[in-house]
Amino acid sequence: MHRRTALRLLATLPAFAGFSTKALAAEWDGILSEAKGQTVYWHAWGGDPKINDFITWIGDKAQERYGVSLEHVKLAATSDAVARVLAEQQAGQTEGGAVDLIWINGENFAAMKAQGLLYGPFAEALPNWPLVDVAGKPATVTDFTLPTEGFESPWAMAQLVFEYDTARVQNPPQTIDSLLEWAIENPGRFTYPQPPDYLGTTFLKQVLYGVMADPSVLQSPVDDAGYEAQVAPLWAYLDRLHPALWRQAQAFPQNEPALGQLLADGEIDISFAFNPGRASAEIAAGTLPNSVRTFVLQGGTIGNASFVAIPFNAAHRAGAMVMANLLLDPEVQARAQDPAILGFQTVLDLAALTPEDRARFDALELGIATLSPADLGPVLLEPHASWMTRIAQDWTARYGVAQ
Amino acid sequence: MLLPVAAGLAGTALPALRDGAAGLDMVLAWPGLPRAAALSLVTGLTSTLLALGLTVLILAAFAGTPAFARIRRSLAPLLSVPHAAAALGLAFLIAPSGWIARILSPELTGWDRPPDLLILNDPWGLSLTLGLIAKELPFLLLMALAALPQVDADRRLTTAATLGYGRIAAFAFTLLPDLYRQLRLPTYAVLAYGMTTVDMAMILGPTLPPTLSTQITLWMGDPSLAMRDTAAAAALLQLLLAILAISLWRIMEIAAKWALVATAFRAPRATRLDRPAALMARIASLAVAGSLTFGLAGLALWSVAGPWQFPDALPRAFTLQTWATAAPALADTALTTLAIAALATLAALALALACLEAEARLHLRPTSRAMVLLYLPLLVPQIAFLPGLQGLALSLGLDSSLAAVAAIHLVFVLPYVFLSLSGPFRAWDGRIATAAATLGASQARIFWRLRLPMLAGPVLTAAAVGIAVSIGQYLPTLLIGGGRVETLTTEAVALSSGGNRRLIGAYAVLQLLIPALAFTAALALPLILWRNRRLMRGLG
Numbered sequence: 001m002h003r004r005t006a007l008r009l010l011a012t013l014p015a016f017a018g019f020s021t022k023a024l025a026a027e028w029d030g031i032l033s034e035a036k037g038q039t040v041y042w043h044a045w046g047g048d049p050k051i052n053d054f055i056t057w058i059g060d061k062a063q064e065r066y067g068v069s070l071e072h073v074k075l076a077a078t079s080d081a082v083a084r085v086l087a088e089q090q091a092g093q094t095e096g097g098a099v100d101l102i103w104i105n106g107e108n109f110a111a112m113k114a115q116g117l118l119y120g121p122f123a124e125a126l127p128n129w130p131l132v133d134v135a136g137k138p139a140t141v142t143d144f145t146l147p148t149e150g151f152e153s154p155w156a157m158a159q160l161v162f163e164y165d166t167a168r169v170q171n172p173p174q175t176i177d178s179l180l181e182w183a184i185e186n187p188g189r190f191t192y193p194q195p196p197d198y199l200g201t202t203f204l205k206q207v208l209y210g211v212m213a214d215p216s217v218l219q220s221p222v223d224d225a226g227y228e229a230q231v232a233p234l235w236a237y238l239d240r241l242h243p244a245l246w247r248q249a250q251a252f253p254q255n256e257p258a259l260g261q262l263l264a265d266g267e268i269d270i271s272f273a274f275n276p277g278r279a280s281a282e283i284a285a286g287t288l289p290n291s292v293r294t295f296v297l298q299g300g301t302i303g304n305a306s307f308v309a310i311p312f313n314a315a316h317r318a319g320a321m322v323m324a325n326l327l328l329d330p331e332v333q334a335r336a337q338d339p340a341i342l343g344f345q346t347v348l349d350l351a352a353l354t355p356e357d358r359a360r361f362d363a364l365e366l367g368i369a370t371l372s373p374a375d376l377g378p379v380l381l382e383p384h385a386s387w388m389t390r391i392a393q394d395w396t397a398r399y400g401v402a403q
Numbered sequence: 404m405l406l407p408v409a410a411g412l413a414g415t416a417l418p419a420l421r422d423g424a425a426g427l428d429m430v431l432a433w434p435g436l437p438r439a440a441a442l443s444l445v446t447g448l449t450s451t452l453l454a455l456g457l458t459v460l461i462l463a464a465f466a467g468t469p470a471f472a473r474i475r476r477s478l479a480p481l482l483s484v485p486h487a488a489a490a491l492g493l494a495f496l497i498a499p500s501g502w503i504a505r506i507l508s509p510e511l512t513g514w515d516r517p518p519d520l521l522i523l524n525d526p527w528g529l530s531l532t533l534g535l536i537a538k539e540l541p542f543l544l545l546m547a548l549a550a551l552p553q554v555d556a557d558r559r560l561t562t563a564a565t566l567g568y569g570r571i572a573a574f575a576f577t578l579l580p581d582l583y584r585q586l587r588l589p590t591y592a593v594l595a596y597g598m599t600t601v602d603m604a605m606i607l608g609p610t611l612p613p614t615l616s617t618q619i620t621l622w623m624g625d626p627s628l629a630m631r632d633t634a635a636a637a638a639l640l641q642l643l644l645a646i647l648a649i650s651l652w653r654i655m656e657i658a659a660k661w662a663l664v665a666t667a668f669r670a671p672r673a674t675r676l677d678r679p680a681a682l683m684a685r686i687a688s689l690a691v692a693g694s695l696t697f698g699l700a701g702l703a704l705w706s707v708a709g710p711w712q713f714p715d716a717l718p719r720a721f722t723l724q725t726w727a728t729a730a731p732a733l734a735d736t737a738l739t740t741l742a743i744a745a746l747a748t749l750a751a752l753a754l755a756l757a758c759l760e761a762e763a764r765l766h767l768r769p770t771s772r773a774m775v776l777l778y779l780p781l782l783v784p785q786i787a788f789l790p791g792l793q794g795l796a797l798s799l800g801l802d803s804s805l806a807a808v809a810a811i812h813l814v815f816v817l818p819y820v821f822l823s824l825s826g827p828f829r830a831w832d833g834r835i836a837t838a839a840a841t842l843g844a845s846q847a848r849i850f851w852r853l854r855l856p857m858l859a860g861p862v863l864t865a866a867a868v869g870i871a872v873s874i875g876q877y878l879p880t881l882l883i884g885g886g887r888v889e890t891l892t893t894e895a896v897a898l899s900s901g902g903n904r905r906l907i908g909a910y911a912v913l914q915l916l917i918p919a920l921a922f923t924a925a926l927a928l929p930l931i932l933w934r935n936r937r938l939m940r941g942l943g
Binding site: 041046047053071074076079080083187188194246247251254265267286287289397399400 | 517
């Protein structure tokens, strides 16, 4: 199919709902043939060799199955890619853009969607979309309370879990309040990444869930009138916690890997990550001692999904859609969930899979430190993105300037 | 030089000042501003002052001695250490769970787990200052080495010694004024760099608040795009701050000159200064070389380490797995890196030589205004004009190619190449040219047969500096390359955000290799070329 025709047909995607499966399959064939021979530039964070290896693997898969080559553009921060697309928009470059696919979620997605920097909707027309567990994992279509509306396609689920070394901690705390008591009894052995870092802010949001009188307000945008009173318990909590933190809160690790490194170096005894399989994978890699285990808090921990999105001016749109669909393939999802590979949780509904595909997931060894899906407990939804921004800002004003 | 910087700055100033300078209001309202600005100023000035002071001390104490030859040989590998790698190495060395603590524990310290000590990221910026000194001292020393043969060091020192002056006094009174004249612009570049470094400050510097340049980078990376105006306004402030620092430095220069002249008039021989000075110089050079060497050795060890936990002094097991994984990506990336560095450096050398030769033939004197223009890319914080430049490149459709990246590298490489070349080039004894001209040699022949061969040392050194500078570029490569041009440095910095010491170690070792070879060549080739011309080899 000619490129132009494919694009025109794609523009009518929302109307697909009424199409027969046959017509849909024909559309997809057109996209596949257009994608063949394209090189897709996937801008994705490049800080973790395990993820980089996985992306290389999926690139080989794409080449083998669809003749699409994948280039992983390794970013230090997703916002680098956002800035790139924004610069292209400002320079009037409406096609042939450098970015074909972005690993994205949360405020980056919100910013790009609001600025009209995204192509779509496309996600719900992907052939593998029916496999996604939209009902059981609402985070696959709601990104920080913002409906995705098909402008991004999920590929991995993440949930906050705490990690601790059983050689040093026998009974890890089970609630956010007992975590505070534990930290005060064990000064210098706990810390969190410095907000506005993503994981650091997630910790603040987890505390909010634990100390707020009514956490349900987190699902709406921040309301200025009630805000001060609503978050007062958070600051009271932190005021007590900080003197007992690592380095008396005079310094903070900068991000998730830096926090993980502190646990690996034995500088802290309790850490946390946005990936339930991280600890097992790090033990397998020899980075963490095999006495490390994970736990979650009573009442649940925050979870969300990782997505891929396509910029409005992507040069290889068809190839990018093929990649987004491949990421939802049961074989790919099962590999991503393997703790020896990534340990990411799948976005698929296992009940919707064929028995052979389900067997791929059943065969996975969870790993020595990974909790079973049942033990992971309930997933708390991400608060509205305005909470993250506001809390990070106020944190900086309160604690970001050492006295 | 003016064009890219001006275009970039305009691209920065516009967003900074739009909406009634809303961005500026945001910066001024940021509670961390006074402290962040003070940190930038103090770490920049202190590190430059100490790096320059120690450079002079090492030169004064060791010039012409056997120890000097050793220092000279160790320079090449030290210089080629990329800033981020040096910082990461140092961080692993001095952290409470770092290598030094691991070696001493638990036997000497009694620590079976790392102590809760605030060493890295201290609020006063001490570790950052140390890191900057360790990284900038070798650079200043190299610049001084390239200039020494041109200031007739041997004869002046000998004369002063026969008059009874000690080594330190002789150096200060007879060489320092001429030497500093050639070191001035490199010193300013070091000062501007120290104030605006992002990668080193992120690893070693304070975080509550961070230095101003780090905060600008954080704002630029903020997903809410409105923060970019704030970042732009802060970048303009950073520019003013750099100007302020250089003005302060200028005042210190004048005071130092006055003090030196006043002391010289009293003509103290100060021979008793020599031994403590030599001791201090020895300690300083060992500390710098040691911290860089052991820091990188630590990273190199990580690259082959299996499990390695506190307080083990060495990894429990060794494995080549990290290297095996990194190897395929490496070949491509190293080649790209080398191609860009070679293109940018050759172009810079050609331009610098053409400028200097034209200046010599037409008897032009470089005006201070022209010099400032040339050094603009070094004195203006990168973070202030690169995003604007990216917009320009995009609208011209020039981005994302290897050539475009090489071109933007040229902007940064040229000043350094010019910087390291112009001193020796101008100091070349013009009487040789006059003599050749009276023998009927044409201008071109004088240049190709006399001037260039006699300046082979400085030219090669300039080339090596150019290659090292090009390899170290992160922000320009990322922004103009659109993420598609991958160099060892962009890969290493992307990895360093993940904190994986094993892979960082592997990349740091590789990043080191290319510039190290270039510097070795720059120091070794003249020795081979001039193996039977002792005076052409400079001191030592």
